[in-house]
Amino acid sequence: MSGAAPTVPEPFDWSSPQAAARRRRRYAADRRLRIYGLVSVLVAVGLLGILIASLVVGGYxxxxxxxxxxxxxxxxxxxxxxxxxxxxxxxxxxxxxxxxxxxxxxxxxxxxxxxxxxxxxxxxxxxxxxxxxxxxxxxxxxxxxxxxxxxxxxxxxxxxxxxxxxxxxxxxxxxxxxxxxxxxxxxxxxxWALFVNSDSRFPELAGLAGALVGSFYALLVCFLVSFPVGIAAAIYLEEFAPKNRWTDLVEVNINNLAAVPSIVFGLLGLAVFIQLFGLPRSAPLVGGLVLSLMTLPTMIIVTRAALKSIPPSVREAALGIGASRHEVILHHVLPLALPGILTGTIIGLAQALGETAPLLLIGMNAFLTTPPGGVMDPATALPTQIFIWADSPERGFVSRTSAAILVLLGFLIVMNAIAIHLRQRFERRW
Known part of the structure; x- marks a missing residue:
């Protein structure tokens, strides 16, 4: 049965005015996209500059x-x-x-x-x-x-x-x-009193020493709990756990917990650590435990991402020369993933350092004139100290509130700089 011969489309003339117009539209779209991105960056930098400038003017x-x-x-x-x-x-x-x-x-x-x-x-x-x-x-x-x-x-x-x-x-x-x-x-x-004195009802004598020591103890407890537990949980989920609906449910819950508001963890710490276990209020031990609950999901996610970044050839080579499963993880995979893990840990601790709501719920906003002597002593922290000073009626506390925010931002910048340095120094490119 004979039919009509197929029609062959004519080739597009790239030198025609229509093609030139299309190119001009694409180039214009590319330029607009670059301009939008540049404007967004400038707006973000400008807002950050306004924030820092207002803090410096108010707190210097x-x-x-x-x-x-x-x-x-x-x-x-x-x-x-x-x-x-x-x-x-x-x-x-x-x-x-x-x-x-x-x-x-x-x-x-x-x-x-x-x-x-x-x-x-x-x-x-x-x-x-x-x-x-x-x-x-x-x-x-x-x-x-x-x-x-x-x-x-x-x-x-x-x-x-x-x-x-x-x-x-x-x-x-x-x-x-x-x-x-x-x-x-x-x-x-x-x-110097701003750094060596503890809190006072008189602005000229008020300092951050008690808050700095309290934050140190709380972060120390947070690190000692969340670092080993987070790494162990991530290794099990990534390397040993079977892939079934239960592990999928655990992964979904971990991802959801990473987005839960921090005040919920404060309520959990108040109900479990203080009311159920009877731990003292305002203690850095309770504050560190609450912060560790908050940072654990983030630390597990970061650690799993670092383990996934290691090429399968490393595991296969180690298994090929007779290494056992745990030797492959502990001697080869974990050391190579450690820079990413440390980076995530420092960023998680920096996030915990700036949290206020959970510490307020467990009472780490007490008026204390001496630094805590240990993790069981009453204490305050940098964010809660800022909250206390911001709520004080004396005019001298206005500048000290801005100064305390600058000190907190300084610690956050240092911790993030350490994380960037560790990543750049120890990161492996595959």
């Missing part, structure tokens, strides 16, 4: 502190030579204020002048005399922090030109402070 003043050089006299009538800890240091402070302002006579004026010094001056003088008992009966000079209103005044946060009823310090107090400045007794020094 907390890294310096106004100090006043005051001469104290440890009079034996107020400070017994045999027991300097029981001395009347308030009288020592009052006598020092009278020496600073001999023109003041009334008790109310002296009390107002004494408010220029920090409320912790008496403790600082007592600690200095106790550490140096030979000072009893002698005079010595200490640079003590100024109280928060005068620290803000010296830093320019409080405008001296405002009307008196619109600022925290009166004209009389400003006059007293300016007389100290004229005598060269006021200095602005680096605020």
């Amino acid at each position: 003043s907390a890294f310096v502190q106004t100090h006043i050089a005051v001469e104290f006299t440890a009079d034996p009538e107020n400070v017994p030579a045999g027991d300097p800890t029981s001395g009347n240091y308030r009288a020592v402070i009052t006598n020092a204020v009278q020496q600073l302002f001999p023109e003041l006579e009334s008790r109310s004026e002296l009390r107002t002048a004494g408010d220029i010094l920090s409320k912790g001056t008496a403790n600082m003088v007592r600690n200095h005399v106790v550490a140096n008992p030979e000072l009893v009966g002698r005079s010595f000079t200490l640079e003590v922090p100024a109280s928060d209103p005068f620290d803000q005044l010296n830093k320019g946060v409080i405008d001296r030109n405002l009307p008196e009823d619109r600022r925290r310090v009166s004209d009389f107090e400003i006059g007293l402070f300016e007389s100290l400045e004229a005598r060269g007794l006021v200095s602005t020094l680096f605020n």
Whole structure:
């Protein structure tokens, strides 16, 4: 049966105006895509720059502190030579204020002048005399922090030109402070107290030492729990577990747990570790256990991805020379996957360092004036300390909140930089 011959399409003329128009459209689409990507990157960098700039502008003043050089006299009538800890240091402070302002006579004026010094001056003088008992009966000079209103005044946060009823310090107090400045007794020094002191109700004395120690203990517990458990679980699921519906269910649950809000893990820790097991509230042990529950899914996923990246030829070569299954894993696969595992571990710990909600639920937001001595002592952490300071009404805590955020960001940047360094140094290309 004969039929019509098939029609052969004419070849497309790539030099025609239609082809040129199509090329121009494709090139224009490529340029738009590149522009969209560049604009997105610039917007992200700009927003990050605005965030960092706002934190620096708001928190840089907390890294310096106004100090006043005051001469104290440890009079034996107020400070017994045999027991300097029981001395009347308030009288020592009052006598020092009278020496600073001999023109003041009334008790109310002296009390107002004494408010220029920090409320912790008496403790600082007592600690200095106790550490140096030979000072009893002698005079010595200490640079003590100024109280928060005068620290803000010296830093320019409080405008001296405002009307008196619109600022925290009166004209009389400003006059007293300016007389100290004229005598060269006021200095602005680096605020080491921000790092060596624990929390305080007075902004000029508040520091992050307790929060730093508490975060260290919590991360230590988190690492000791999540690192071995996460690696062991990932090795079993990736290398030994049979592929059936039960392992599929476990994998789905692990992936889902990685997306669960952190506050849910805080509720779990509150119900299990504190109410069921009776562990103490506010302890870094509980905080570390809660953070380990939160980081375990991420660590398992990262470890499995690192194990999958090892070529099958490594396993086959090891099995071919007589290695057993566990020798292949422990001696060949795991060492080659370790850079990726360490990178995921550090990133997981960095995520745990910045978590606030689960730590608030287990009580790691207590007001503590001393660092914890162990994992069972009450403690706070960097994120919860930031939360506490942000909720404080004193104006001095505003800058310290931004400074604490900068410190936290610094730790996160360092941990991520370590993760990048480990990956670049030990990563194998196949």
